[in-house]
Amino acid sequence: MEALALERKAEQNRELRERLLQLKKERNAIILAHYYQRDEIQEVADFRGDSFLLAQKAAQTDADVIVFCGVHFMGESAKILAPNKTVIIPDERAGCPMADMVSVDGLRKLKAQHPNAKVVTYINSSAEIKAETDICCTSANAVKVVNSVEGDEVIWVPDKNLGHYVQQNTDKKMIIWEGYCNTHDMLTVKDVEEMKAKYPNAQFVVHPECRPEVVELGDFVGSTTAIIKYCKESDCQEFIVGTEDGTGYQLRLDSPDKTFHFASKYLVCPNMKVNNLKKLVKCLETMQPQIYVPPHVADQARLSLERMLLVK
Numbered sequence: 001m002e003a004l005a006l007e008r009k010a011e012q013n014r015e016l017r018e019r020l021l022q023l024k025k026e027r028n029a030i031i032l033a034h035y036y037q038r039d040e041i042q043e044v045a046d047f048r049g050d051s052f053l054l055a056q057k058a059a060q061t062d063a064d065v066i067v068f069c070g071v072h073f074m075g076e077s078a079k080i081l082a083p084n085k086t087v088i089i090p091d092e093r094a095g096c097p098m099a100d101m102v103s104v105d106g107l108r109k110l111k112a113q114h115p116n117a118k119v120v121t122y123i124n125s126s127a128e129i130k131a132e133t134d135i136c137c138t139s140a141n142a143v144k145v146v147n148s149v150e151g152d153e154v155i156w157v158p159d160k161n162l163g164h165y166v167q168q169n170t171d172k173k174m175i176i177w178e179g180y181c182n183t184h185d186m187l188t189v190k191d192v193e194e195m196k197a198k199y200p201n202a203q204f205v206v207h208p209e210c211r212p213e214v215v216e217l218g219d220f221v222g223s224t225t226a227i228i229k230y231c232k233e234s235d236c237q238e239f240i241v242g243t244e245d246g247t248g249y250q251l252r253l254d255s256p257d258k259t260f261h262f263a264s265k266y267l268v269c270p271n272m273k274v275n276n277l278k279k280l281v282k283c284l285e286t287m288q289p290q291i292y293v294p295p296h297v298a299d300q301a302r303l304s305l306e307r308m309l310l311v312k
Helices: 002-027 051-060 071-082 103-114 140-147 159-166 189-198 224-233 245-254 277-286 297-309
Strands: 029-034 047-049 065-069 086-088 120-124 135-137 153-159 173-176 201-208 240-242 259-262
Touching: 002 047, 002 277, 029 051, 029 086, 047 051, 047 173, 051 065, 051 071, 051 297, 065 159, 065 189, 065 277, 071 086, 071 259, 071 297, 103 240, 120 140, 135 140, 135 153, 140 159, 159 173, 189 201, 201 224
Parallel strands: 029 047, 029 065, 065 086, 120 135, 120 153, 153 173, 201 240, 240 259
Antiparallel strands: none
């Protein structure tokens, strides 16, 4: 029975993939997928990456349509950087709880209290927040970006865990917003210690969105892309992974001979996983839901994203 169901699912997926190829040609579309997406989406993407790489791809593409398989703020970033393109996402319910933890009013109040501070905003934020921002960053370039801004005071939004990590690597005074990523913040020291006892030869690689006391246990700390690169180039054969489980797709692809254990079974972002192959095909058929960013918001937000892309 189960074998039959799996066979039927495989057949369905084959048909969906064929339809997808046809639609991509018809629409002159490009598919961008975040590393936290389901395997079936990463398999068909033109580009897989973290939010930084995908923002760059969106800014550079000559496709007419960008299908962004990630969460809502990523689609917004693509639309802001490529205003003349049509940007669609498979499911508009793919939000980001961390992005929702910071409000425009709250940020404006903080700016009024610290008029000399530059605002550095993690890309995991809404277009409205980016419009209130001096420069954006991703986990891949956060330290570089903070160190690149003028002045010695920075308002940092919205992720306190990543903010804490950056704070260890800068001399600037950081005023840190109290947001966090629900998925990464769930990982505890106990989880990691149990895994280390179970797999004593494994190295622990961890994302700086995890809690500071968890990050301290890392053999390597870095963004999703940095973790993937490190595991690929390392001589170590076994890893305990402290980031979202979708990353496993690229890790296994790059290093089929290495073993990866995720540090907790709860390292799954429910918002990233609402997208699937069926919804991806449907959004290209209907060209809905489209991402819309009001022009005055987009113009302001674009400055903060473009400044980020210039940081070397």
